[in-house]
Amino acid sequence: MKKSEWSDKQLExxxxxxxxxxxxxxxxxxxxxxNIRKKKMKQWLLPGLATACxxxxxxxxxxxxxxxxxxxxxxxxQKDASAGQEVQNADENSKLAKESDNSQAKTxxxxxxxxxxxxxxxxxxxxxxxxxxxxxxxxxxxxxxxxSTLVNNSNDKLSFTLFxxxxxxxxxxxWGLSEFYPxxxxxxxxxxxxxxxxxxxxxxxxxxGSTTETNFIKVLQKDISSNxxxxxxxxxxxxxPGIELGNYGRQEEIQVVEEKNHAFFFYxxxxxxxxxxxxxxxxxxxxxTALEAMKNDQPLLGLKSSLLPALPIxxxxxxxxxxxxxxxxxxxxxxxxxxxxxxxSLLLTAKEFGLDKVIIKNxxxxxxxxxxxxxxxxxPLAPNFRTIQ
Numbered sequence: 085m086k087k088s089e090w091s092d093k094q095l096e097x098x099x100x101x102x103x104x105x106x107x108x109x110x111x112x113x114x115x116x117x118x119n120i121r122k123k124k125m126k127q128w129l130l131p132g133l134a135t136a137c138x139x140x141x142x143x144x145x146x147x148x149x150x151x152x153x154x155x156x157x158x159x160x161x162q163k164d165a166s167a168g169q170e171v172q173n174a175d176e177n178s179k180l181a182k183e184s185d186n187s188q189a190k191t192x193x194x195x196x197x198x199x200x201x202x203x204x205x206x207x208x209x210x211x212x213x214x215x216x217x218x219x220x221x222x223x224x225x226x227x228x229x230x231x232s233t234l235v236n237n238s239n240d241k242l243s244f245t246l247f248x249x250x251x252x253x254x255x256x257x258x259w260g261l262s263e264f265y266p267x268x269x270x271x272x273x274x275x276x277x278x279x280x281x282x283x284x285x286x287x288x289x290x291x292x293g294s295t296t297e298t299n300f301i302k303v304l305q306k307d308i309s310s311n312x313x314x315x316x317x318x319x320x321x322x323x324x325p326g327i328e329l330g331n332y333g334r335q336e337e338i339q340v341v342e343e344k345n346h347a348f349f350f351y352x353x354x355x356x357x358x359x360x361x362x363x364x365x366x367x368x369x370x371x372x373t374a375l376e377a378m379k380n381d382q383p384l385l386g387l388k389s390s391l392l393p394a395l396p397i398x399x400x401x402x403x404x405x406x407x408x409x410x411x412x413x414x415x416x417x418x419x420x421x422x423x424x425x426x427x428x429s430l431l432l433t434a435k436e437f438g439l440d441k442v443i444i445k446n447x448x449x450x451x452x453x454x455x456x457x458x459x460x461x462x463x464p465l466a467p468n469f470r471t472i473q
Contacts, residue, residue: 200424200453203361204432204464205232213237216247217466218254219306221262221299222351226385228302229261229351229360230310232466244273244280244312253472260353264303279316280308280340286322291329301332309342310466316340343367346436347374348429348467349387358421361429361467362387363436371407371437372400378429390429394422397430405440406460416448417457424453428464435463 205215213234220229231254235246251265268288272281282304284290290300308314317338319327326336346363353360365385368374378391391397396412409430417423434442440463447457455461 200419200421201358202428202454203358203425203468204428205234205466205469206464207462209469210234210465214241214243214246215466216243216250217307217310218247218251218265219303219310220254220256220259220264221303222386223260223262223353224386225262225295225299227351227362227365227387228299228306229353229362229468230306230466231259231261231360231468231470233470233472235472242273242312244308244314247307247311250472255470255472259470260356264299273312273314274318277316278314279318280304280312280314281318281320282327283320283323284327288321288327291327291332294331297329297332301329301338305338305340305342308340314340344436344438345369345374346433347377348390348432348436349378349382350390350425350429351387359388359390359425361390361425361432363432371402371433371439374433374437375400375430378433390426394418394426395430402437402439405438407434407439407442409442409444411444411446411448417452419449419452421453424455427452427455428467431461431463432467439463 214237215232215234217230217232220231221227222229233250235250237246241249248271251267254265256263256265268284268290270283272283273279274281289296291297304317308317317340319325319335319337321327326334328334345367347366347368348361348363350359351362364374364377364382364387366377368377375391375397379389379397381388395417396415398410398412400410401408407430411417431442441460442463443460444457450456450458
């Protein structure tokens with residue numbers, strides 16, 4: 085483009101010579117008119133824009149609203165169905181709970197035979213297992229309660245070896261008894277000398293108090309006699325021969341003496357409706373004397389009669405390791421848990437006196453739980469069955 089040849093001064097002079105254009109309006113009027121036009125334009129645009137936006141929103145939201153309503157309806161339907169299912173589940177759970185409660189109630193009343201609980205272990209229960217029996221002090225440490233269990237013995241271990249291994253799994257407090265196991269000692273078998281070697285640490289507490297040391301000695305003797313054929317116990321403390329036991333003095337060796345001729349009583353631990361069957365501390369000259377003792381409580385030891393009122397025995401006799409029992413005239417037996425426990429106490433007492441079987445000659449009923457009273461019944465292998473892990 086060719087550069088202009090006009091100077092600034094010449095252009096200014098030329099503009100001055102042009103005719104003037106006059107506008108007599110007030111500047112405020114001119115601004116107001118501009119404002120009005122601007123407003124009118126906005127007022128005209130806004131309804132249109134609003135309508136367009138509304139249509140746009142309508143087309144966007146209507147499908148979603150329709151889907152939302154459908155979803156809400158489905159959710160409401162699902163909620164109703166879920167609520168219905170919850171009510172149904174609650175009803176079923178309530179029904180199951182009631183059935184469980186009823187089943188438990190039947191266990192301690194006159195329920196069907198299969199619902200009554202045997203407390204001891206019998207020949208038919210063992211299969212390929214091994215029976216272990218632990219003697220555990222009661223909660224007051226006055227008596228020793230025998231608790232038995234069945235364990236798998238796939239490796240053909242000695243009973244006492246299994247006894248040592250499993251004592252850590254006992255649940256004494258859960259069973260309403262005193263916590264006593266595992267023993268604070270190392271136990272080893274000396275099969276050659278028919279002995280058990282027991283080594284305690286220097287800080288052992290088995291000599292602190294007459295009750296503690298008495299229970300310690302009695303527990304060892306009963307544990308060993310119940311689970312082995314060993315005849316002696318050799319003590320050591322931290323590898324050195326002997327153990328200090330207060331009233332017993334220093335002991336290096338004691339004999340394992342298996343006591344028999346006990347009578348079995350009921351012991352009810354706290355929270356348990358089925359009693360433990362516990363042997364008396366005293367021994368008796370014959371089974372007749374033992375059965376007479378079982379008709380009375382031993383309140384000082386917390387033991388209850390195991391025969392009355394459930395099993396009113398008139399007299400007994402023995403022949404070839406079988407106990408024959410005659411009940412009192414006109415007595416009526418009940419097929420319930422209490423009578424079953426009483427019958428088991430009779431079986432266990434018969435075993436204490438070297439008898440193998442029991443026959444009731446004049447029972448008013450044919451069965452007590454799983455026991456057929458029209459036949460002879462074998463004595464148990466061990467009392468008070470409990471499962472352990």
